Amino acid sequence: xxxxxxxxxxxxxxxxxxxxxxxxxxxxxxxxxxxxxxxxxxxxxxxxxxxxxxxxxxxxxxxxxxxxxxxxxxxxxxxxxxxxxxxxxxxxxxxxxxxxxxxxxxxxxxxxxxxxxxxxxxxxxxxxxxxxxxxxxxxxxxxxxxxxxxxxxxxxxxxxxxxxxxxxxxxxxxxxxxxxxxxxxxxxxxxxxxxxxxxxxxxxxxxxxxxxxxxxxxxxxxxxxxxxxxxxxxxxxxxxxxxxxxxxxxxxxxxxxxxxxxxxxxxxxxxxxxxxxxxxxxxxxxxxxxxxxxxxxxxxxxxxxxxxxxxxxxxxxxxxxxxxxxxxxxxxxxxxxxxxxxxxxxxxxxxxxxxxxxxxxx
Numbered sequence: 479x480x481x482x483x484x485x486x487x488x489x490x491x492x493x494x495x496x497x498x499x500x501x502x503x504x505x506x507x508x509x510x511x512x513x514x515x516x517x518x519x520x521x522x523x524x525x526x527x528x529x530x531x532x533x534x535x536x537x538x539x540x541x542x543x544x545x546x547x548x549x550x551x552x553x554x555x556x557x558x559x560x561x562x563x564x565x566x567x568x569x570x571x572x573x574x575x576x577x578x579x580x581x582x583x584x585x586x587x588x589x590x591x592x593x594x595x596x597x598x599x600x601x602x603x604x605x606x607x608x609x610x611x612x613x614x615x616x617x618x619x620x621x622x623x624x625x626x627x628x629x630x631x632x633x634x635x636x637x638x639x640x641x642x643x644x645x646x647x648x649x650x651x652x653x654x655x656x657x658x659x660x661x662x663x664x665x666x667x668x669x670x671x672x673x674x675x676x677x678x679x680x681x682x683x684x685x686x687x688x689x690x691x692x693x694x695x696x697x698x699x700x701x702x703x704x705x706x707x708x709x710x711x712x713x714x715x716x717x718x719x720x721x722x723x724x725x726x727x728x729x730x731x732x733x734x735x736x737x738x739x740x741x742x743x744x745x746x747x748x749x750x751x752x753x754x755x756x757x758x759x760x761x762x763x764x765x766x767x768x769x770x771x772x773x774x775x776x777x778x779x780x781x782x783x784x785x786x787x788x789x790x791x792x793x794x795x796x797x798x799x800x801x802x803x804x805x806x807x808x809x810x811x812x813x814x815x816x817x818x819x820x821x822x823x824x825x826x827x828x829x830x831x832x833x834x835x836x837x838x839x840x
Contacts, residue, residue, distance in 0.1 A: 726824020
């Protein structure tokens with residue numbers, strides 16, 4: 479247990495140490511923060527104790543937080559409740575989503591933020607034009623309280639440059655964009671500039687999520703790289719190879735959508751595709767803000783047999799272990815459901831996922 483008054487100095491020491499490790503020349507003010515690591519499944523008793531110690535402090539900038547897991551026992555439920563109470567006590571909005579830009583935390587272009595959750599940080603840098611490093615949950619919390627972050631990495635213009643150039647010569651679905659992100663990591667590349675990439679709806683979100691999972695990239699670019707950036711080609715042959723590698727040869731007992739959390743637009747597409755009730759259960763996870771603003775759409779999906787879970791994530795939950803095989807349109811979800819829970823997974827685009835669920839077989 480920390481002595482009273484030690485909490486703020488501990489967080490400041492953390493940011494100073496990180497800044498010194500990365501050669502930061504000072505601090506830069508941040509306009510918002512976003513926390514990961516708030517699921518009891520992820521942080522355990524040690525994380526719970528840390529957050530309860532920190533709850534004597536208040537955040538100084540608007541701060542949002544990641545989703546929680548599906549709690550399975552009364553003990554887990556109580557400890558998850560205590561984590562959320564500590565966050566709320568600090569003034570953190572319980573948005574419970576990995577897509578804070580869908581929940582009122584959408585930074586203006588050129589502003590500095592401190593975001594944990596790698597998929598959100600990469601999306602902020604690449605699509606929204608904000609400035610953030612891929613923060614740890616602890617450093618994001620420190621920045622939320624202190625209002626500053628060390629000035630290094632993607633906070634500096636000289637590091638927001640492509641490290642490689644990738645020419646994409648084939649059409650991609652949203653799940654294929656996830657495969658492209660996997661391929662970047664497989665090739666040992668980072669911070670790519672894409673030439674010829676025509677991103678489909680929701681593709682950039684899946685691309686960022688995969689880059690955050692399989693590579694050390696913190697940003698990507700949708701224009702040709704200038705200078706001597708390393709060049710590579712992603713063609714249809716590579717895409718077919720990866721589709722086969724990420725295929726699921728057996729019939730799944732769950733179709734999981736919403737990693738990162740599904741937007742209202744994704745829900746609308748899902749609703750339009752579902753002409754019949756699925757034979758295989760469909761689970762889709764969404765931000766609570768989307769449910770609040772699009773309740774009728776959620777009701778329509780529920781009436782068609784879809785389980786819509788707000789503020790939840792299957793990856794950070796023991797619930798995943800209930801399944802033998804999961805089909806998803808997210809390479810990130812496929813990776814972590816297998817790695818953390820030992821469940822066989824496969825990846826396909828949303829339309830294919832829906833078809834498999836309705837027909838009842840691969």
